[in-house]
Structures are given as C-alpha cells and as structure tokens.
Amino acid sequence: MSEEEEDENYVYSDEDELELEEEEEEVYAPPSHGRASEEGASSRGSTESAAMGGKRLQDGTYTLIERSEVEAAMLAKAREVSELLEVSASCAEVLLRYTGWSSERLMEQFLADPEKVSSRCGVDKWTGGCEGSTASSLDSDVALPPAPSGGLTCRICFLEVPASEALTAPCGHSFCGECYEGYLANKIDEGSSCVHATCPEDKCTTLVPPKLWQRALSGIPDKLAKYKTFRIDNFITFSKELRWCPAPNCGKVVRAGACVASVKCAPGGCGFSFCMKCGEEAHQPASCELVQQWAEKCQNESETANWILANTKRCPKCQTRIEKNQGCNHMSCSQCKHEFCWMCMGDWSEHGASTGGYYKCNKFDPLKATDEESDSARAKRELDRYLHYYKRYHGHDQAQKFAVKQLEATEKRMVELQESTHGSWIDVQFLKTANEMVIDCRRALKSTYIFGYYLDPSATKQRELFENLQEHLERFTETLSEMTEQPLETMDRTEVVNITRVTESFLHNLISGAESGLDVVPDAKDPTTKPTVAAS
Amino acid sequence: MAASLPRRIVKETQRLTQEPAPGITATPYEDNLRYFNVLISGPSESCYDGGQFKLELFLPADYPMAPPKVRFLTKIFHPNVDKLGRICLDILKDKWSPALQIRTVLLSIQALLSAPNPDDPLDNTVAELWKTDPDAAHAKATEWTRTYARAAA
Numbered sequence: 001m002s003e004e005e006e007d008e009n010y011v012y013s014d015e016d017e018l019e020l021e022e023e024e025e026e027v028y029a030p031p032s033h034g035r036a037s038e039e040g041a042s043s044r045g046s047t048e049s050a051a052m053g054g055k056r057l058q059d060g061t062y063t064l065i066e067r068s069e070v071e072a073a074m075l076a077k078a079r080e081v082s083e084l085l086e087v088s089a090s091c092a093e094v095l096l097r098y099t100g101w102s103s104e105r106l107m108e109q110f111l112a113d114p115e116k117v118s119s120r121c122g123v124d125k126w127t128g129g130c131e132g133s134t135a136s137s138l139d140s141d142v143a144l145p146p147a148p149s150g151g152l153t154c155r156i157c158f159l160e161v162p163a164s165e166a167l168t169a170p171c172g173h174s175f176c177g178e179c180y181e182g183y184l185a186n187k188i189d190e191g192s193s194c195v196h197a198t199c200p201e202d203k204c205t206t207l208v209p210p211k212l213w214q215r216a217l218s219g220i221p222d223k224l225a226k227y228k229t230f231r232i233d234n235f236i237t238f239s240k241e242l243r244w245c246p247a248p249n250c251g252k253v254v255r256a257g258a259c260v261a262s263v264k265c266a267p268g269g270c271g272f273s274f275c276m277k278c279g280e281e282a283h284q285p286a287s288c289e290l291v292q293q294w295a296e297k298c299q300n301e302s303e304t305a306n307w308i309l310a311n312t313k314r315c316p317k318c319q320t321r322i323e324k325n326q327g328c329n330h331m332s333c334s335q336c337k338h339e340f341c342w343m344c345m346g347d348w349s350e351h352g353a354s355t356g357g358y359y360k361c362n363k364f365d366p367l368k369a370t371d372e373e374s375d376s377a378r379a380k381r382e383l384d385r386y387l388h389y390y391k392r393y394h395g396h397d398q399a400q401k402f403a404v405k406q407l408e409a410t411e412k413r414m415v416e417l418q419e420s421t422h423g424s425w426i427d428v429q430f431l432k433t434a435n436e437m438v439i440d441c442r443r444a445l446k447s448t449y450i451f452g453y454y455l456d457p458s459a460t461k462q463r464e465l466f467e468n469l470q471e472h473l474e475r476f477t478e479t480l481s482e483m484t485e486q487p488l489e490t491m492d493r494t495e496v497v498n499i500t501r502v503t504e505s506f507l508h509n510l511i512s513g514a515e516s517g518l519d520v521v522p523d524a525k526d527p528t529t530k531p532t533v534a535a536s
Numbered sequence: 537m538a539a540s541l542p543r544r545i546v547k548e549t550q551r552l553t554q555e556p557a558p559g560i561t562a563t564p565y566e567d568n569l570r571y572f573n574v575l576i577s578g579p580s581e582s583c584y585d586g587g588q589f590k591l592e593l594f595l596p597a598d599y600p601m602a603p604p605k606v607r608f609l610t611k612i613f614h615p616n617v618d619k620l621g622r623i624c625l626d627i628l629k630d631k632w633s634p635a636l637q638i639r640t641v642l643l644s645i646q647a648l649l650s651a652p653n654p655d656d657p658l659d660n661t662v663a664e665l666w667k668t669d670p671d672a673a674h675a676k677a678t679e680w681t682r683t684y685a686r687a688a689a
Contacts, residue, residue: 155635156600158547175635183634186601202633202640 062256062263062276067232070242070253074235077103085110088141090210091123093231097195100238122198122207125170142209147174154179156200167216169199171206180216184208188223192230246279247272271436273443282443285514286450294450298390316345329395329478343395386453393449400442403435403481410435410484417488430493434484434500441477441507445470451514462517469510476503541569545595548638560642562593570595574606574642578685579650583677584612587685591621591645593638603632604641611684613677615654615663623648624658 065073074093081103082092098121099105110117118124127143147166154161156179168174175183180200187194199206210231217224236242236253245252245265252269254276262282264273273282283291315322315331317338322331329342339348414428421427448470455463480499483491549569552562559577564570574591578584590609596602606628608621616624627636627644657663666673 157542157544159543173635179634182601186598200634202627202635203631204633 060257060259062254062260064265064267064269065253065255067251067253070236071228071232074232077101077235081106085114087123088126090141091126094121094123094207097121097234097238101235119205122196122205125172125206126209127170142170142211144168144209144212144215145170145172152176156183167212169204169206169208169212171199171201171204173199173201173204173206175200177216180212181219184213184216184227185220185223188226188230192233194227195230195234243274243276243279245269245272246274246281273440283447283450284444284511286447286454290450290454291447294393294453297386313342313345316340329399330482343392389449389453393446396442396446396449399481400439400446403438403442406484407432407435407439413488417491420488427493430497430500431484434480434496437500437503437507438477438481438484441473441480441503444507444511445474445477448473448510448514466514469506469513473503473506473510476506479503544600545570552638557639557643559646560639562638562642570599572638576642576646576649578681579646582650583674584614584649584681584685587681589649589685591642593642595638600634600636603628603636604638606641606645611680613662613673613680614649615652615657615659615666616648618658622658624656 075089078089078093078096081087081096082089084107085092085095087095095106095110095117096103098117099109106117115124145168147163147168149163151160151162152166152174153159154166154174154176156175159176161176165177166174167177167180183200184194184197187197197208198204199208213227214224217227236244241255241257243254243256243263244250245254247265247270250265250270250272252265254263254265254269256263256276260276262273262275262284264282265271274280275282275288278288278291280288280291286294313322315333315336315338317340318333318336322333330339330348331342332339340346341348410431414425414431417423417428417431418425448466452463452466452470455466457463476499480496480503483496483499549564556562559579561575562572563574564572572593572595574593576589576591578587578589588610589612592607592609594605596605606623608617608623610621612621618624623645625644625648627633627641652666654663654666657666662673665676
C-alpha cells in the first residue's frame with residue numbers, strides 16, 4: 001500500500017502505513033470510492049471527515065471541534081457502517097462500541113461471525129433495517145415489539161399495568177413504564193457504563209435500544225440528555241483521532257490527523273497544550289513513557305524533594321528569605337540588591353554571554369562522583385542527580401505557571417501600549433506572542449529535564465549536544481522572559497520580535513534534535529526507585 | 537408499617553412469610569422493615585446438611601434497582617464465602633436484575649451451598665484446599681457445620 005492516491009481529500013503515504021499497524025482505522029477515503037475494492041483501506045469512507053469540515057485532516061494537522069460536530073461525526077460513522085453491514089444505525093453504533101470505534105476491526109469480526117458478534121453486543125434480537133438510517137437521529141430506527149395485550153403484572157413493582165403503560169424491549173420482556181424509567185435512571189447514575197444497559201430481566205442480554213431509552217425517560221429530559229452525552233463521550237474516549245482537552249472546565253474536543261504528537265487547544269479553546277497520545281500536558285522532547293516514569297518517580301520521591309526544596313530560598317549574600325513571584329530566573333534581592341540565578345544560586349554576572357561567563361546551570365557535574373563508593377554513597381549520588389534534575393524541572397514548572405498568570409497582565413499591557421502608541425491591535429500582538437513563547441519554552445524545558453535524566457549516561461556525545469541545545473534554549477527563554485516583564489516605555493518592539501523568533505527556532509531545534517537520534521535508556525537500575533505496589 | 541416502604545417490598549415480604557421457600561425463612565425486623573433475619577437450612581447431600589445458617593439481608597434505598605446486601609452470620613467453611621460472611625455471587629453484584637427478588641437471591645445462595653465454586657473464590661485458602669484435597673475440605677465443612685450451625689442453635 002505504498003502508492004499515493006491522488007485525491008484532493010486524501011493522501012496515503014508510507015507514514016500512514018506505519019501508523020496503521022497500531023491504528024487500523026485512521027484513514028478515510030470518500031464514499032465515492034465505492035465500498036469494496038481489493039484493499040483493506042477500501043471501506044474507509046470520509047463521511048466522518050465530511051461532517052467535520054469537509055476534508056480529511058492532513059497528517060500532522062489538527063482542529064478543534066464542537067460537541068455538535070462530534071455528534072454528527074458519530075452519526076455519520078454509525079450510518080456508514082450500518083450501510084455496509086445492513087443493520088440499523090443504532091445497531092451499528094453498538095457494534096462499533098464493541099470494537100472501540102474501529103470500523104476495520106468490526107468489519108473483520110462481524111463478517112467472520114455476525115451472529116456471535118451480534119449476540120455478544122446484545123443486539124441479536126434487535127429488528128429494524130438500515131432504511132431507518134435515513135432518519136435524522138439514531139434514536140428511532142429499532143422496532144419495539146408491542147406490549148402484551150390485556151396488560152401485565154410488572155415484575156419489578158408487582159403492579160398490574162395496562163398494555164399502554166408497558167414498555168417492551170426487542171427481546172419481548174415487558175415492564176411498566178415507571179419501573180423502566182427508574183431502572184434506566186439508575187443506570188445513568190452509575191455512570192458511563194449506562195450505554196451497555198441491558199433489559200432488566202434476569203440473565204437477558206438484550207441491550208436497551210436508544211428508542212426505548214427515549215420512551216422510558218421522556219419524563220426526565222435531563223437524564224435522557226445525559227444518556228446521549230455518555231454515548232458521545234464513549235465515541236470521543238475510544239476514537240483514536242479524538243481527544244478531550246484535559247484542561248479543567250474546558251470541554252473542547254481536538255481531532256488530529258495521523259502522526260500528531262502534541263496539540264494546542266486553540267484557536268477558540270483554552271490554549272492548553274497536550275499530548276494526543278497520552279492526554280498529559282505536552283511533553284516534547286520526552287516520550288510518553290518517560291513522562292509517566294518521571295511522574296511515578298516524583299511521586300515516590302516527592303516527600304524528600306519537598307523537604308529539600310522548600311518554597312523559598314535564601315539570598316546567597318544576605319540570607320534573606322526570598323519567594324520567587326516573577327517568571328525570570330534572574331533574581332535581584334530586594335534587600336541587598338544582589339543579583340543571582342534562581343537555579344544555581346550563583347552570581348548572575350557569571351551567566352550572561354556578554355560577560356564571557358559560562359551558563360552552567362543546566363548541567364549536572366559528574367566530576368563530583370567517583371567510582372569507589374559504597375552503595376549508600378551511590379544511592380546518595382543518585383538522589384543528588386535526581387534532585388538536580390527535579391529542581392530544574394520544578395523551577396521551570398513554576399516559571400511556566402507564572403508565565404501563564406502573566407498572560408492576563410499582558411492583555412492589559414497590550415491595551416495600554418496600543419493607547420500610548422496609537423498603533424493597531426496587530427502592532428501590539430508581539431507582546432502576547434512573546435509571552436506565549438515563554439510558556440511553550442518553559443513547558444519544553446521542563447520535559448528536557450525528564451529527557452536528560454533518562455538520557456544514557458554513556459552517550460557522552462549525545463548528552464553534550466543535548467545539553468548544548470538545552471542551554472541555548474534556556475538562555476533565550478530567560479532573556480525573553482525578562483524582556484516581557486520590562487516596563488512598556490523601555491520596551492523595544494523589534495528586539496522582542498527578534499528574540500521571540502530566535503527562541504522559537506531554538507525550541508524547534510531542540511525538539512527535532514532530541515527526536516531525531518538521541519537514545520534514551522529505560523530507568524531499570526535506579527536504586528532510588530521504590531517498587532510500586534500493585535493495586536489489589 | 538412504614539408509609540414510605542415501596543409496595544414491592546411489602547408484597548415480597550408478604551409472600552415470603554405466607555409461602556416460604558423450602559428450607560428458607562426470612563423475617564423482617566419490626567423496627568426496620570428493610571432489614572431481614574434469614575435462616576437457610578443446609579441442603580441435604582451437601583457438607584452443610586443438617587446445618588441452620590443465619591444470614592442478614594438488607595434492602596438498600598434504591599432496591600430493587602440495586603441488589604440487596606446479604607451476609608452470612610453463621611461461620612461457614614465455603615470457598616465463596618469469606619471470614620466476614622460476605623458472599624461471592626454474581627447476581628448480588630453486576631448480574632443483578634430488578635426482576636430478581638429476595639426469594640430468588642436466597643434460593644441462589646442455597647444452591648451455592650449445594651454447588652460451591654472454587655474456581656471463583658472469595659476465600660483463597662478455602663478454595664485452595666477445595667481444589668487440592670476435596671475430601672479434607674468436605675470434612676472440614678461438615679465439621680464446621682456441626683460445630684457452628686447446629687439446627688438447635
């Protein structure tokens with residue numbers, strides 16, 4: 001499948017093929033391609049893409065989508081599968097859920113043994129064909145059998161009810177409407193698993209179809225809405241190309257093409273950057289695995305680390321307690337005016353390139369360590385090494401938080417600057433761009449310390465290269481951070497724009513450099529890592 | 537009778553006392569009609585034969601949408617019952633259906649006494665013995681039944 005299809009909506013490259021090994025369903029072709037050519041790729045229709053802005057996302061691109069669009073995409077996907085398998089659309093939705101929304105896997109399993117898959121999914125008794133799929137929603141295309149004429153004794157509340165008040169699932173089991181309502185409302189309270197609710201009858205595996213949900217819960221529309229939400233949530237959670245923005249109270253959904261590593265919830269979103277693969281905050285250049293390892297490690301060691309790294313530091317000259325409340329690492333003691341680096345507590349004068357000093361802040365000095373030492377000394381050294389990285393990780397993390405807070409002030413400053421210079425809104429955008437660049441750099445720098453911590457100690461050359469890149473980025477980030485905090489009168493727009501651009505290119509260099517060939521060893525023989533206790 | 541008690545519980549209680557299932561009695565507490573004292577006789581031809589097992593059964597507020605809570609009060613040597621008397625039975629958990637009743641639950645527990653399931657154990661040491669040395673396990677279950685579940689008690 002290496003040929004490239006010449007289609008305006010669709011480019012199929014070798015990269016895709018690699019991706020397909022794990023993610024079988026990601027690539028879509030427009031339905032006009034027909035549904036059954038020889039390739040496995042044939043059945044990929046672009047109905048989903050069509051519903052979301054008309055064209056398939058190129059590799060490496062992503063968009064923010066609205067909830068309503070997600071629903072439309074889910075409908076489109078279900079309908080597409082419904083046509084192929086000749087089942088109702090709501091049945092297709094259930095079947096897709098079974099294979100984690102992978103139409104490829106569903107196709108394979110369903111065609112191999114339709115009865116087995118249907119009964120596994122609890123839809124074997126559902127009737128109603130795909131003609132229902134022309135309806136505007138998935139909620140009305142399954143036929144419900146009539147309640148027994150003459151009424152029944154509900155097996156839940158033991159009351160006699162007339163047929164008109166009874167509800168019957170496709171399996172033929174009837175209960176009174178009130179009990180059905182209570183039953184399904186209770187399922188919704190149990191959470192997202194409600195989408196798998198079966199008929200209340202003992203041992204009955206027939207899934208309650210959407211139409212029945214709608215009838216039973218017509219009296220409590222907010223519960224019914226919740227049911228719908230859970231269905232859409234299921235689609236988002238299990239579709240590989242969709243992901244919720246993990247920022248608190250955001251609620252936006254990002255849809256990304258293949259090979260997208262990290263995405264930013266913007267424009268129109270909250271601006272949070274996160275990893276499409278693991279859902280954590282964006283962490284290039286470190287990999288998802290390393291970030292997880294690091295988080296675990298930090299959790300284990302945090303007591304010690306917190307104890308050692310109290311919230312404040314003393315001024316190295318006058319010993320006044322200092323709390324850092326601005327983003328930049330260039331500190332000026334308010335008492336004695338001593339200037340120093342917050343990271344290494346050394347004189348700031350040794351840090352600037354202009355003074356000929358050497359910015360050593362990002363390096364752990366292995367000279368301190370010798371080979372002839374006891375286990376405890378080695379453990380101590382390992383802890384020191386960890387603390388070295390943790391301190392810097394933590395430092396950038398804090399600085400990132402400050403920079404995020406600073407954004408608000410920046411907005412105000414932009415208005416101020418615009419008023420004082422009578423410029424246009426676009427003219428003052430550079431302030432925001434610079435501030436955002438600082439945030440991006442802080443986040444990346446944070447990850448560089450995870451990356452650095454797990455970098456193979458024997459790979460001296462790689463380490464040197466990496467630390468060099470890191471050091472440059474750190475220096476420019478500090479400069480830029482400091483610049484964005486300057487009073488407006490002394491601010492030089494051209495300089496800020498330049499430094500922003502230079503910093504950006506350093507950021508890209510670092511990430512692409514790290515991704516293109518620095519090897520990382522897993523954290524196997526780490527004496528300070530405590531064994532994790534398996535949950536029982 | 538408490539006015540808030542759902543009709544279903546009232547009916548179930550009536551039926552339980554009027555036409556009890558063989559070998560099973562369930563009586564609600566007078567001051568809490570959702571709380572039942574249960575006695576199950578050990579099924580004949582099982583190691584629990586001749587024993588009278590006391591259980592407690594409680595109907596939570598969302599019953600019958602949620603399953604009743606049941607626990608052995610009498611000490612019993614059984615792979616699906618732990619030291620605290622908790623029972624490993626699917627219908628008491630995820631396989632619960634509101635169409636089930638107190639009666640069906642208790643009958644299932646009685647059936648569990650006839651047919652222990654050491655492959656889905658709650659108490660691992662008991663289940664282990666049940667699988668490796670069934671004779672010893674049965675002997676122990678019989679002995680415990682004689683010691684702790686005497687019909688006269």
